[in-house]
Amino acid sequence: MTASPQPVDPFDLVIFGGTGDLAVRKLLPALYHRFVDGQIPGSSRIIGVAREGLDDDGYRTTIRKALLEGGADASKVDTFLPQVSYRSLDARKDDGWDAFATLMGEQPNHVRVFYLSTSPDLFVDICNRLGSYGLNKGEARVVLEKPIGRNLASANQINDAVGRVFDESQTFRIDHYLGKETVQNLLALRFGNALFEPLWNAEHIDHVQITVAETLGVGQRVAYYDHAGALRDMVQNHILQLLCMVAMEPPSSLAPDAVRDEKLKVLRSLKPIDGGNAAQLTVRGQYRAGAADGQGVPGYLDELKDHKSNTETFTALKAEIANWRWAGVPFYLRTGKRLPERVSEIVVVFKEVPHSIFDPSAGVLAQNRLVLRLQPDENIKLWVTIKHPGPGGLRLRYVSLDMSFAEAFGVQQPDAYERLLLDVVRGNPTLFMRRDEVEAAWRWADPILAAWADSGETPRQYTSGTWGPSAAVALIERDGRNWYEDSE
Numbered sequence: 001m002t003a004s005p006q007p008v009d010p011f012d013l014v015i016f017g018g019t020g021d022l023a024v025r026k027l028l029p030a031l032y033h034r035f036v037d038g039q040i041p042g043s044s045r046i047i048g049v050a051r052e053g054l055d056d057d058g059y060r061t062t063i064r065k066a067l068l069e070g071g072a073d074a075s076k077v078d079t080f081l082p083q084v085s086y087r088s089l090d091a092r093k094d095d096g097w098d099a100f101a102t103l104m105g106e107q108p109n110h111v112r113v114f115y116l117s118t119s120p121d122l123f124v125d126i127c128n129r130l131g132s133y134g135l136n137k138g139e140a141r142v143v144l145e146k147p148i149g150r151n152l153a154s155a156n157q158i159n160d161a162v163g164r165v166f167d168e169s170q171t172f173r174i175d176h177y178l179g180k181e182t183v184q185n186l187l188a189l190r191f192g193n194a195l196f197e198p199l200w201n202a203e204h205i206d207h208v209q210i211t212v213a214e215t216l217g218v219g220q221r222v223a224y225y226d227h228a229g230a231l232r233d234m235v236q237n238h239i240l241q242l243l244c245m246v247a248m249e250p251p252s253s254l255a256p257d258a259v260r261d262e263k264l265k266v267l268r269s270l271k272p273i274d275g276g277n278a279a280q281l282t283v284r285g286q287y288r289a290g291a292a293d294g295q296g297v298p299g300y301l302d303e304l305k306d307h308k309s310n311t312e313t314f315t316a317l318k319a320e321i322a323n324w325r326w327a328g329v330p331f332y333l334r335t336g337k338r339l340p341e342r343v344s345e346i347v348v349v350f351k352e353v354p355h356s357i358f359d360p361s362a363g364v365l366a367q368n369r370l371v372l373r374l375q376p377d378e379n380i381k382l383w384v385t386i387k388h389p390g391p392g393g394l395r396l397r398y399v400s401l402d403m404s405f406a407e408a409f410g411v412q413q414p415d416a417y418e419r420l421l422l423d424v425v426r427g428n429p430t431l432f433m434r435r436d437e438v439e440a441a442w443r444w445a446d447p448i449l450a451a452w453a454d455s456g457e458t459p460r461q462y463t464s465g466t467w468g469p470s471a472a473v474a475l476i477e478r479d480g481r482n483w484y485e486d487s488e
């Protein structure tokens with residue numbers, strides 16, 4: 001039986017960008033689920049803020065519709081919605097801010113969370129106003145959605161400006177991949193078992209693959225995405241954070257800085273990729289028209305309604321961590337939109353057995369693989385070689401020892417935001433990025449972006465519904481390896 005989750009203290013949570021896709025599709029549903037589970041006390045307030053001139057009822061109607069579409073129970077939604085309200089505010093104008101400050105002042109002892117789910121160019125204005133209205137005091141916290149800036153310089157500007165209003169201890173830079181169950185399971189698997197850690201190094205691991213594949217295209221988010229691209233949108237944050245969780249040294253405890261110090265060392269040990277080696281170590285692609293889930297879909301440039309964009313919707317990279325544990329072990333990273341399936345997976349591939357005692361007719365010895373699937377259907381599989389049962393000589397079979405979370409625990413995994421939002425309310429930043437981590441990640445990503453821009457080349461086209469440009473296959477096949485696309 002699963003223990004009931006502990007309720008948090010009552011809080012006020014203000015979502016700037018409250019009518020946006022993230023708020024409506026992810027944040028409000030996450031809060032609803034925690035509310036239904038009894039973790040959010042009734043006197044808490046959830047306040048959506050955006051420029052649109054809506055009232056509370058109008059906002060609740062939007063949220064109600066989104067929750068019901070997501071399968072929520074109508075009567076529970078009706079119990080939840082009175083906690084939700086709306087304020088129309090413009091971060092760049094004073095109108096309405098006095099009244100907003102008064103509203104916030106009504107519950108002075110509550111934890112106050114300001115979630116900035118807006119474009120990063122509004123972060124500074126919003127924080128400055130929160131500061132000038134005295135809303136950064138006491139138990140106030142600010143949550144910054146990624147991407148923080150679009151390179152190191154702009155991330156520094158944002159972090160400096162936010163830092164003038166909120167202390168680092170009040171600042172929660174969210175990366176929702178860190179809230180996914182399987183990612184946290186990496187901590188349990190690596191540091192709660194004696195089995196893996198002795199093998200977790202260059203002596204025993206051949207390489208690591210991290211794939212985050214999506215079937216969706218860019219769709220409505222094209223205006224944001226065209227300024228970002230796959231490297232900024234997924235690699236600089238989510239994929240590097242996954243890489244850190246795989247590669248970091250054992251932290252001394254789960255204390256926030258103990259974990260983050262170790263992740264930072266990994267980020268700082270990444271071998272630079274720049275104009276000198278980007279052509280060998282990176283591939284970028286852009287989807288053209290094709291198929292997704294059996295339906296014809298337009299290409300990226302059609303969605304953009306512009307035929308000139310070098311924004312990559314796919315990237316594959318061969319990264320390396322220059323430290324004593326990992327030197328020489330490639331980390332192949334890959335992410336893209338409009339790929340054949342939605343799957344996020346970390347595959348740790350162990351070295352070949354040094355010598356086979358088996359007759360070649362027994363079958364080929366495959367390398368052991370540990371596969372951590374983040375989504376869909378979270379599971380962990382360990383691929384091993386065994387003897388095929390029964391008479392008929394010794395025949396080898398390659399099979400997986402499976403741990404499916406749904407089967408083992410019979411519960412629906414909570415969305416990452418559910419866990420992370422309550423961590424903010426509790427004031428626990430372990431699963432959030434510290435400023436120096438974000439900077440180290442940009443320090444690695446900036447020269448790649450510069451190399452791509454300087455190359456004068458356009459991204460390679462790939463047909464929607466395929467695994468990206470053929471160069472991504474060549475990137476790994478050159479090393480005598482291949483992508484694991486089917487871990488069944």
Ligand code: BG6
Binds near residue numbers: 176214233344
């Ligand atoms: C977001 C990116 O951070 O993560 C999106 O901006 C991407 O482009 C999304 O689609 C993927 O998240 P998830 O949880 O659906 O894998």
